[in-house]
Amino acid sequence: METHQDVSDLRALIEASVLEVRGDGKAGGGLVLAFQSLANLMLRDPETHVQEWPFFSSARRGANIRSFLRISGRPIQAACEVTSPALSVLMDEGAARSVDFAEGVPPGGTFVLNTRHSPEECARHYHLSGRVVTIPGDDIGTKHLKHPIGNVSLYVAVTHAIGGFGIEEIVDSFLETLKKRRIPAAILERNRAALLASAEAVREGTYHEGAPEDHPVAPWTGYGTLPVGAQTPLRLSQSNRTAGYAPSGVRLRFEDPTTACTGCAHCITNCPEGIIRFAPDAERGLLVHGVDVSTFCKLCGECIAVCPEHLFQEVPFEDRWEEVLAP
Ligand code: SF4
Ligand code: SF4
Numbered sequence: 001m002e003t004h005q006d007v008s009d010l011r012a013l014i015e016a017s018v019l020e021v022r023g024d025g026k027a028g029g030g031l032v033l034a035f036q037s038l039a040n041l042m043l044r045d046p047e048t049h050v051q052e053w054p055f056f057s058s059a060r061r062g063a064n065i066r067s068f069l070r071i072s073g074r075p076i077q078a079a080c081e082v083t084s085p086a087l088s089v090l091m092d093e094g095a096a097r098s099v100d101f102a103e104g105v106p107p108g109g110t111f112v113l114n115t116r117h118s119p120e121e122c123a124r125h126y127h128l129s130g131r132v133v134t135i136p137g138d139d140i141g142t143k144h145l146k147h148p149i150g151n152v153s154l155y156v157a158v159t160h161a162i163g164g165f166g167i168e169e170i171v172d173s174f175l176e177t178l179k180k181r182r183i184p185a186a187i188l189e190r191n192r193a194a195l196l197a198s199a200e201a202v203r204e205g206t207y208h209e210g211a212p213e214d215h216p217v218a219p220w221t222g223y224g225t226l227p228v229g230a231q232t233p234l235r236l237s238q239s240n241r242t243a244g245y246a247p248s249g250v251r252l253r254f255e256d257p258t259t260a261c262t263g264c265a266h267c268i269t270n271c272p273e274g275i276i277r278f279a280p281d282a283e284r285g286l287l288v289h290g291v292d293v294s295t296f297c298k299l300c301g302e303c304i305a306v307c308p309e310h311l312f313q314e315v316p317f318e319d320r321w322e323e324v325l326a327p
Contacts, residue, residue: 007086008108008131010162014048018072019162020082024101025091027065030151032270033177034091035067036306037155039264041165041173042071043308049262051076051285053269064095075263075285083217087161090114091137091154102128102210104217112157114138114150123207127214133161133204140201144194145187152191156198171195180305251317252299254291256309261288266306273297 005017013019021038025031032054039050053068067089068082084104090096090113102111109130113122114137123132135157137150145152155174159165174195175188183191254276263285268276273296281287288311291297303312 005106006108007106008110010087010110011164013086014071014162015073018070018076018078019087020085021069021071021087021089021158022082022085022101023067023069023089023091024095024099025065025067026095029092030149031065031067031089031091031154034089034151034155034158035069036266036270037151037174037177038158039069039071039266040177040308041159041170043262043264044169044173047073049074049076049285050264051079052264052266053081055081064099066099075283077285079265079280079286086110087112087158089154089158091150096126100215100218102126102215105130105215107212110161112154112161114154114157119203119205120207123205123209127210129208129210131161131204131206133157133202135198135202137198140194140197144190144197146190152194153198153201156195157202160199160202160204167196167199170199249317250299250314252291252293252297252303253313253315254288254303254311255313256288256311259287260309261311262309263287264308266308267303267312270302270306272300272302276303 007013010019021035023031023035035052035054039052042048042050049072051070055066055068070076070078070082084106086106087110088101088105090101090111093113093115095101105111107129110133111122111128111130112133112135115122115134116136116139117125117134119132119134122128122134135150135153137153137157138148140153141147141149152174156170159170171192175192178188178191263281265286267288268278268286275292275296276288277290277292278286278288291303299314301314304314
């Protein structure tokens with residue numbers, strides 16, 4: 001007899017095995033920031049391990065993107081796409097026109113949608129069976145951030161779905177993530193208002209509107225396939241030596257003298273140049289060993305912003321003019 005793991009209690013999944021999350025959205029819509037913020041919130045518990053993988057092409061605003069997140073009470077060894085998420089997140093309903101965001105979600109799974117529609121309407125429209133959580137994130141973004149961006153609200157809705165967080169830590173952790181991106185104080189306050197408004201606007205229900213055959217796991221086609229609508233596989237430059245784009249007088253430094261790297265992979269997946277060196281460790285997952293700053297590091301600062309262990313720094317560097325000018 002076939003048995004299924006109970007995937008309805010997301011907290012219990014984290015403690016007992018692993019919570020796998022998949023998100024679908026559009027580039028520029030804030031899905032990556034929402035997942036990063038969620039990862040940072042989870043990492044406040046030193047016993048929790050998190051792995052976060054955004055998956056997108058060089059096409060920017062409007063292209064489909066997918067993000068994957070694994071959260072567990074033990075080290076995470078898997079480093080592949082999430083194909084049967086217990087929690088599926090839809091940031092932008094436009095993405096659902098070309099991808100099935102419910103694909104492979106096991107019976108009893110949870111769906112979180114940024115939408116104006118009610119949970120019941122969404123369950124009927126998308127043929128969903130399980131817990132359906134909705135939030136009108138674009139409207140909340142328009143009101144508080146002057147822009148129809150739903151990532152703040154979606155983050156709050158996902159924390160609601162997982163459960164066990166207080167509103168203060170939900171707000172503090174998100175604002176900490178923004179501060180690392182050097183967001184001005186006035187904007188932080190608007191985000192605080194949007195976070196609090198979102199906590200009041202979450203709705204949910206449990207429905208049985210879909211059959212397992214409505215959303216089967218897609219057949220394996222191998223790595224390298226981008227989400228439908230992500231227009232080009234080109235992402236990394238790898239031909240221009242973009243290290244030359246970095247401001248003069250500063251350089252990136254990676255230092256991990258106490259082996260504090262947790263293998264969360266934030267830096268690896270957010271580096272637009274793919275130059276962060278890592279190797280698998282049997283005990284702790286992927287561990288970062290360094291960066292080749294002489295080739296493509298343009299000091300964009302993404303790794304500095306996302307590393308929860310603060311292992312990347314921008315440091316002064318004396319340009320060696322005499323070597324550059326030598327014949
Ligand atoms: S600053 Fe960090 S994220 Fe940006 S290119 Fe250099 S290594 Fe990659
Ligand atoms: S260097 Fe930092 S961001 Fe990168 S994997 Fe290690 S802990 Fe995570």
